Amino acid sequence: MLMLSRKLSENRKKKINWIKWDKVCLDRDGGGLGVRRIREFNLSLLGKWSWRLLVDKEGLWFKVLVAKYGMTDGRITRGGRQASLWWQDLCDVRNGIGLSIGRWFENNISRKVRNGEGTLFWKDSWLEGGSLSTRFNRLFELALDKNITVADMYRRGWDAGGEVGTLGVDVMDKWMWRPDPSIGYSVRSAYHLLTHLVPVPMATHNDVIWNKVVPLKVSLFAWRLLNNRLPSKDNLTRRGMHLEDSELCLGGCGVAETIDHLIVGCDMSSSLWIKILKWLGIFGPLPNVVTDHVSQFCNIFPVGKESQIGSQVLWLACCWSIWKERNNR
Numbered sequence: 001m002l003m004l005s006r007k008l009s010e011n012r013k014k015k016i017n018w019i020k021w022d023k024v025c026l027d028r029d030g031g032g033l034g035v036r037r038i039r040e041f042n043l044s045l046l047g048k049w050s051w052r053l054l055v056d057k058e059g060l061w062f063k064v065l066v067a068k069y070g071m072t073d074g075r076i077t078r079g080g081r082q083a084s085l086w087w088q089d090l091c092d093v094r095n096g097i098g099l100s101i102g103r104w105f106e107n108n109i110s111r112k113v114r115n116g117e118g119t120l121f122w123k124d125s126w127l128e129g130g131s132l133s134t135r136f137n138r139l140f141e142l143a144l145d146k147n148i149t150v151a152d153m154y155r156r157g158w159d160a161g162g163e164v165g166t167l168g169v170d171v172m173d174k175w176m177w178r179p180d181p182s183i184g185y186s187v188r189s190a191y192h193l194l195t196h197l198v199p200v201p202m203a204t205h206n207d208v209i210w211n212k213v214v215p216l217k218v219s220l221f222a223w224r225l226l227n228n229r230l231p232s233k234d235n236l237t238r239r240g241m242h243l244e245d246s247e248l249c250l251g252g253c254g255v256a257e258t259i260d261h262l263i264v265g266c267d268m269s270s271s272l273w274i275k276i277l278k279w280l281g282i283f284g285p286l287p288n289v290v291t292d293h294v295s296q297f298c299n300i301f302p303v304g305k306e307s308q309i310g311s312q313v314l315w316l317a318c319c320w321s322i323w324k325e326r327n328n329r
């Protein structure tokens with residue numbers, strides 16, 4: 001598990017949350033680490049089984065469940081306390097019970113009616129707004145046949161031309177997953193739905209952070225660096241940490257230690273950057289803010305993907321070395 005808290009030697013019990021969990025759980029394009037939310041992911045997987053309960057009634061596993069728990073009104077019964085935990089969880093997803101996010105599964109499935117044979121007029125959700133039994137509860141109470149299909153309702157003289165104008169075609173009804181009507185249920189789309197991932201603007205410097213050449217630990221370091229979440233002295237003080245020694249830079253320059261100062265501003269680091277530029281045969285100033293610095297440094301070579309990857313690796317290696325050096329002091 002990724003440790004985003006850092007224990008300090010003086011105060012081992014206190015942990016600092018460096019980045020909000022919500023941000024960590026965003027995908028990489030959104031500027032996060034793409035860590036999955038376990039609960040929502042688990043629900044998405046259970047949703048897959050709930051979906052299969054609807055669309056795969058010929059499957060052996062379906063028949064086993066029917067044999068074990070029995071059927072009521074076309075649905076496999078929940079069973080009592082003896083039912084397996086997996087089955088109980090699955091029923092909760094199917095029925096939308098006991099979940100803070102409510103009927104997320106049921107509200108996102110609907111029946112696409114073609115010949116109307118396989119769809120229950122009252123109980124299945126086949127029109128906008130959920131099943132007719134919940135929308136018109138009192139009418140449903142009066143209905144004599146609560147399990148009548150749409151096709152039977154049609155045959156009993158219910159007029160064509162309305163919502164079911166296409167009835168009569170020889171095509172089976174089928175289930176639709178609203179977030180993805182053409183493909184059907186997928187764990188991915190359900191997870192997306194459950195986590196309400198708001199599309200955020202493309203995070204900058206993602207190509208640097210997730211450069212494929214560098215080890216993952218360097219990417220994670222870069223991610224913290226470019227989000228200003230490394231435990232520099234100013235960041236520690238801002239989070240209520242009492243520092244035994246001073247808040248000044250360890251380079252002895254007399255300036256307060258911030259990430260910008262440490263990585264690019266301090267004499268110690270800027271002399272390194274100047275040497276690197278000289279070695280590359282390039283002369284000119286670099287910005288003293290890390291996020292500007294990376295943009296400029298990684299574009300110092302003529303255009304070309306390989307040279308850009310190379311300059312990114314170089315930039316990351318220098319930052320990594322500066323940070324290591326600082327921690328050794």
Ligand SMILES: [Zn+2]
Nearest residue numbers: 249251253266
């Ligand atoms: Zn300094």
